[in-house]
Structures are given as structure tokens and as C-alpha cells.
Amino acid sequence: MITIKNLCFSYDDNRIIENLNVSFNENSINCILGSSGSGKSTLLNLVCGINKNYSGIIESKGDSFSYVFQSPTLIPWLTIYENMNFALKHVIPGADIHKKIEHYLNLVDLLEYKDMFPHELSGGMKQRVSIARAFAFPSNYLLMDEPFTGLNASLKKSLKEIFIKLWSMEKKTVLLVTHDIEEALSLSKNIYVIKKKPVTELLKFSINTPLGSEELKLFKKQLLHYL
Numbered sequence: 467m468i469t470i471k472n473l474c475f476s477y478d479d480n481r482i483i484e485n486l487n488v489s490f491n492e493n494s495i496n497c498i499l500g501s502s503g504s505g506k507s508t509l510l511n512l513v514c515g516i517n518k519n520y521s522g523i524i525e526s527k528g529d530s531f532s533y534v535f536q537s538p539t540l541i542p543w544l545t546i547y548e549n550m551n552f553a554l555k556h557v558i559p560g561a562d563i564h565k566k567i568e569h570y571l572n573l574v575d576l577l578e579y580k581d582m583f584p585h586e587l588s589g590g591m592k593q594r595v596s597i598a599r600a601f602a603f604p605s606n607y608l609l610m611d612e613p614f615t616g617l618n619a620s621l622k623k624s625l626k627e628i629f630i631k632l633w634s635m636e637k638k639t640v641l642l643v644t645h646d647i648e649e650a651l652s653l654s655k656n657i658y659v660i661k662k663k664p665v666t667e668l669l670k671f672s673i674n675t676p677l678g679s680e681e682l683k684l685f686k687k688q689l690l691h692y693l
């Protein structure tokens with residue numbers, strides 16, 4: 467569970483978050499939806515401790531995080547296998563690491579590419595490595611910042627399927643930020659909408675039963691109102 471109490475944060479005079487109270491469901495996918503510049507990445511950076519000068523309380527049990535960003539952050543001079551190894555070598559015992567890397571690369575259908583370098587892979591393949599690395603890392607939380615943005619529709623669909631497959635096998639508490647309503651609806655039952663800047667509240671929508679097409683249209687219209 468991630469719980470945020472009375473959180474305030476500014477970049478100099480630019481107030482981004484003002485007295486925010488929110489908690490996110492454990493072992494579920496929580497999508498944070500907001501327009502560009504509304505403070506989504508800032509909030510993720512606060513949760514994982516990159517942004518430090520805040521007031522208020524951010525509680526997260528376990529405090530270990532994996533990340534997937536919009537552009538895959540792979541080290542160019544290391545192979546795919548070595549990139550995985552680099553991220554995991556301090557947190558996974560030496561005897562287990564080889565099996566673990568191969569297991570996760572296999573899950574994202576990239577085992578045969580393990581000795582290639584990032585520049586030899588497509589954008590979608592590199593993002594699959596990022597997803598494999600994020601799940602291989604022994605963390606409680608997975609923070610995803612626009613992980614499917616900028617990819618074409620079929621690539622986006624297959625990456626989302628891979629993400630859901632790994633998450634269903636090993637549930638982590640996911641905070642995924644996006645400005646894409648369709649993406650949020652396709653990934654999560656828990657959608658938190660940033661209404662405006664500064665962020666004073668996240669409007670929570672829980673979708674527990676599948677929506678009919680008319681309900682869905684209405685719901686999207688309601689969400690668009692905030693974006």
C-alpha cells in the first residue's frame with residue numbers, strides 16, 4: 467500500500483502538489499491520468515524518493531521500486547543479458563542470477579537476442595527488456611511513466627499484453643502514469659484523475675463491472691472534461 471498524507475511540493479515558485487491525500491491499492495494496477503504538465507512524473511518521483519524537498523508523508527511498505535520509463539533506459543555498450551545482469555547483480559544471489567535473467571528474457575520472447583546490443587533491437591523490443599528487468603528486480607512497487615507512449619497501435623497492444631502477463635504472474639503494486647484515457651481503461655480498474663495543477667486531489671474511479679458501450683462513452687466524456 468502506498469499512502470500519501472498532506473503532501474506539498476514545488477519547483478521553486480511553481481507549486482505542483484498542494485495538500486494531497488491519497489492511497490493506492492496494493493498488488494493492483496493504479497493508473498494516474500492527467501494532462502501534460504499536470505505533475506504526473508513529479509508525483510512518481512516523489513513516491514520513489516527522487517524528488518526530496520517535500521512536506522507531508524509518503525508511506526510505502528518495503529520501499530523497493532522498479533521502473534519502466536517512456537524510453538527504455540538500457541546501457542548502450544552492454545548486451546541485453548549484461549544490461550539485466552547490471553540491474554540485478556547487487557540484489558540477486560550470484561548462483562540464481564543466470565537462471566533468473568534467462569527466465570524473464572524468455573517470458574518476453576527475447577532469450578535468443580540476449581547477446582545483442584540495444585542498438586540492434588527495435589524500440590518495442592527494448593521496451594520488452596525494460597519490462598523484463600522491472601519484473602526480475604525484487605521490488606514491491608513498479609512505477610511506470612508513459613511506458614506505451616510513442617509506439618504504434620499493434621506494438622502498444624502486444625507490449626500491454628506482455629506487461630499484463632508478467633503482472634498476473636507476479637503482482638506488484640503498479641503506479642502507471644498516462645495521458646491516454648483508452649490506455650488507462652484497458653489496463654486498470656483503478657483510475658486516478660488529476661483535475662488541475664496544483665494537484666490537490668486525485669479523483670478516483672473504480673470500475674468493478676465491465677462497462678457497456680453507452681456507459682463507456684459517458685465515462686470517457688466525463689474523464690475528458692478533466693484532461
Ligand SMILES: Nc1ncnc2c1ncn2[C@@H]1O[C@H](COP(=O)(O)OP(=O)(O)OP(=O)(O)O)[C@@H](O)[C@H]1O
Pocket residue numbers: 477480482500501502503504505506507508509645
Ligand atoms: N526538474 C524540474 N525543475 C523545474 N520544473 C519542473 C521540473 N520537472 C518538471 N517541472 C515542471 O513541473 C510541472 C509538472 O511536470 P511533470 O513532468 O510532473 O508533468 P507530467 O504530468 O508528467 O507531464 P508530461 O505528461 O508532459 O510528462 C511542469 O510545469 C514542469 O514544467
